Amino acid sequence: MNNMVIDLRGCSEDELIRICQEIGLKRFRAIQLFQWVQQKAVRTWDEMNNIGKGDRQALRSHLHLYPLERVREQRSEDGTRKYLFRLEDGETIECVLMDYARTSSRDRHTVCVSTQVGCAVGCAFCATGLEGFRRNLTVAEIVGQVLDITHFVRQEDPEFQVTNIVFMGMGEPLLNYDQVLQAILLLNHGQGLNIGMRRMTISTSGVVPRIIQLAKDNPQVGLAVSLHAAQDKVRNDLIPMNRRYPLAQLMEACQEYTQITHRRITFEVALTAENAKREEAQALARLLRGQLGHVNLIPVNPVAGTGMERPDPELMRRFAQVLEDAGISVSSREERGVDIDAACGQLRRQWEGELK
Known part of the structure; x- marks a missing residue:
């Protein structure tokens, strides 16, 4: 050895x-x-x-054995906890615990996990992209976020169990593909945390080849696509990845994904005061016609440096109504942790700014 x-x-x-x-x-x-x-x-x-x-x-x-160092923890009035962890090399990452109380089933405890230090995609509305890309996380660093949150919460509640994982934190999960899939296997292991495959979701900005590969490698894991716009000229500005994999290629990959897995895709659409318009909703309905999926509308988080403003609730309601009238399944994301800057990358930027 x-x-x-x-x-x-x-x-x-x-x-x-x-x-x-x-x-x-x-x-x-x-x-x-x-x-x-x-x-x-x-x-x-x-x-x-x-x-x-x-x-x-x-x-x-x-x-x-290197546990992550808890640099900062913030708690929201709604129970959401946001963590800033320092890695062994001094880099920092964020993850979030969101609790959802249920009346007819067990409570849901969802951890939003980071997969990279920073992000190379550079989406216009994301605080993480403003800091650029540093490196991929290791399997141990990805799993470690869930383990350390579990450890800390169990100091208060010994029976605490994470029930769901969303790979929606810092970074593009499909650009750290092998490590993410290995982490999923560890989190799913029966002698470990035993989190069901169908209770884990990978979010992507649209890495087309990996979407198809994921369908073949692990069809049980959920897929969320950060769509955000239904026209290439608009999406190019919001998500630079679209220049490499434009909407036609992305939607073709999504069709192939659903044909292989028979699972619907969640299409995430961040709405701003600028894009929450009827014409945008109509374009989105046309794009998704015939696609097995569900639209999740997200009011954009106010992030310094992006210049984007949150939409009025009535604008969001009208946007959703256009999709519903077109037969598209749609919901608005339940917001968590707004009072603690729970949007990805905000806590890290704030902390690093204090050090300067």
Whole structure:
């Protein structure tokens, strides 16, 4: 075995079994280790109290456990929590926990996860894109966001369980494809957090080849497409990715995705005071005619530097009505954490600004 130290939080159960065998430990130690990290969300070796000190020492020489450093936590009046985490190399990322109380089923606890430090796509309304792209996150860093939030909340509620994951935080998930899919497998593992595949959703700005590949590699995971405009000339300005994969290619990929998976796509449309117009709604209805999907209308978050204003609620209602009249399934996103700047990238920009 080489001397490279492996990141424990990014290891599958099979990888841990192999490592244990190579250093002379029994298989059950690997299973215990996996459960401590992925199910019980411990942040230190000392918490693994059913693994002997000698075995822990042997494991530490080959496996690296680095919990994310909680730099800042903000809590909204609606219960939403936003976290700013520092990574081992000093970079920072954001993630958000949103709680939804249910009357007829179990409460939903959704974590919005980042997949990159910064983002290369540069969408016009997104705070993350204003900071540029730094690097992809590792599997351990992606999974670690969910594990650390679980750990912190369990200090207050020992029974807490994350029920849903949305890959809608900082970065374009499909540009960090392999790491995101490996993270999904770990989060879904029965001996880990055991989050259902259908309770996880990947959001993309429209990386066409990866949309089709995702349909083949993991048809159970949900797909959300950040559409935001129904005409190329408008979408080019909002989402630069559209110049590489214009709407005709994107919609063709979406049709192929639904044919393979038989699952509907969520089309996200951020509305501003400028684009929440009847003509835009009509163009969107024409674009989505015959597509298995659902439109999620999102009032744009006020982000300094974008110059975009939120639409009046009546404008949003009229926009939705045009889609409904055309037979398009539509809803307006329930807003969470507006009072704590929960839009992606805002907390990181604020914190970095304070350091200057």
